[in-house]
Amino acid sequence: MTVKLFNDDHYLREFDARVLGATDEGVELDQTAFYAEAGGQAGDTGTLNGFRVVDTRYDGDTILHVMEQPTSLEPGDVVHGVLDWDRRYRIMKLHTASHIMEHYLWMHLGYAERTGSFVDDKKDRADYLYEERLDPVKLKKAEEDTNTFLSEGHPVSITVDESGIRNWVCGPVEMHCAGAHVRNTAEIGIVRLKRKNPGRGVERVETSLAE
Ligand SMILES: [Zn+2]
Numbered sequence: 511m512t513v514k515l516f517n518d519d520h521y522l523r524e525f526d527a528r529v530l531g532a533t534d535e536g537v538e539l540d541q542t543a544f545y546a547e548a549g550g551q552a553g554d555t556g557t558l559n560g561f562r563v564v565d566t567r568y569d570g571d572t573i574l575h576v577m578e579q580p581t582s583l584e585p586g587d588v589v590h591g592v593l594d595w596d597r598r599y600r601i602m603k604l605h606t607a608s609h610i611m612e613h614y615l616w617m618h619l620g621y622a623e624r625t626g627s628f629v630d631d632k633k634d635r636a637d638y639l640y641e642e643r644l645d646p647v648k649l650k651k652a653e654e655d656t657n658t659f660l661s662e663g664h665p666v667s668i669t670v671d672e673s674g675i676r677n678w679v680c681g682p683v684e685m686h687c688a689g690a691h692v693r694n695t696a697e698i699g700i701v702r703l704k705r706k707n708p709g710r711g712v713e714r715v716e717t718s719l720a721e
Contacts, residue, residue, distance in 0.1 A: 523595045527589055536575050555590050560577070561577055602692050
């Protein structure tokens with residue numbers, strides 16, 4: 511089991527760790543700040559002692575750092591890990607924004623079950639079971655309200671209950687989420703919402719950062 515340094519500090523971008531295992535599948539460390547793909551959030555990339563990490567994923571309880579090519583790393587080695595911070599920070603911004611977007615989406619278009627979501631550094635996409643095509647005027651209203659809320663600079667807080675369930679709270683929005691988020695919505699800037707229709711009865715909302 512790998513100690514998840516990213517749980518205690520989403521802003522940790524460099525760390526030292528010891529190699530527990532190194533195979534063709536990936537490198538296992540005793541602790542890591544690399545977020546492993548879970549809960550619809552992409553795995554982190556970066557370097558371990560300069561060797562490229564192209565993805566991070568779970569193998570049971572173990573976190574595997576997937577390397578670009580075979581490395582000389584061996585069990586017992588001490589490594590210095592560095593995250594691709596610009597990429598991870600964009601993921602944190604988009605992930606946080608997606609929760610706020612959902613609040614205003616449901617407010618303006620009515621509640622619909624979310625059946626899937628995925629966030630990487632380019633965009634967050636979230637699929638909802640809406641029976642009708644999303645009304646562009648209402649979606650625009652949701653976008654405006656989201657941006658107003660973000661610009662107001664609301665703090666994000668995370669609590670952990672006895673069973674380890676992580677609860678995410680920001681203003682009126684609250685949910686179980688173990689992903690990586692920014693500390694304050696003011697860090698996010700402006701977002702754009704776009705509708706996609708990936709299939710019958712499913713409406714997709716893509717959230718991206720405006721720059
Ligand atoms: Zn979240």
